[in-house]
Amino acid sequence: VTTNDLADCEVLPDLLEQIDYPIEQVSGDGGYDTFDCYDATQERGATATIPPRSNAKIQQHPQEIAQPHPRDENLRRVNQVGRKQWKLESGYHRRSLSETAIFRLKTIFGGKLRRRFFDNQAVELFLQCAALNRMIQLGKPDSYKVEA
Structure with a gap:
């Protein structure tokens, strides 16, 4: 539960900090499609199962030396197989x-x-x-x- 002045994506990092046991997967709707949510999920060693927004753009390209960002990986997979298939593959429907x-x-x-x-x-x-x-x-x- 949040107040009206906070978006769900803003409180996700704090919610994850409250969980003492390992987290395998974090699923959320497109409202959680922010780099902060992906980063907080990755810090906990969990997989972020968040569908990219329809207008999402890849931020890191394969030529770059850095590890690909999980959000970009989700977006690439959605582009390859389609949103419906991605949801099936990722376990998004558990949400x-x-x-x-x-x-x-x-x-x-x-x-x-x-x-x-x-x-x-x-x-x-x-x-x-x-x-x-x-x-x-x-x-x-x-x-x-x-x-x-």
């Missing part, structure tokens, strides 16, 4: 799992927050997530192996 969870949360609790102040809104969202997680656990069947 839809979190999108589905947020859709479920908004459907159950409504798309608007009731609290006025940011700290209270964060608590409200935390409680909604806790309630949703509990509902999911209650709705799961108990499975066990039956011998024939």
Whole structure:
């Protein structure tokens, strides 16, 4: 959750710093298509699975001595195989799992927050997530192996 004066791409580096365990992949929509997001992801040893914007241009060309930037590599691959195929190859569609969870949360609790102040809104969202997680656990069947 961010305030209106911050873009998601601005807080990604701070979010990654809060995670203590290794990160394999960071997926985000085109709003995260910034060099800072790619750099923060690369610093954590993770793969950035962020689709380049439609008007993106390659910044480092193959003739340059420096290592190719991960954003340029994504853009080159999108140009080679197309955006749809890139999304399949990169595992980008795993991102839809979190999108589905947020859709479920908004459907159950409504798309608007009731609290006025940011700290209270964060608590409200935390409680909604806790309630949703509990509902999911209650709705799961108990499975066990039956011998024939």
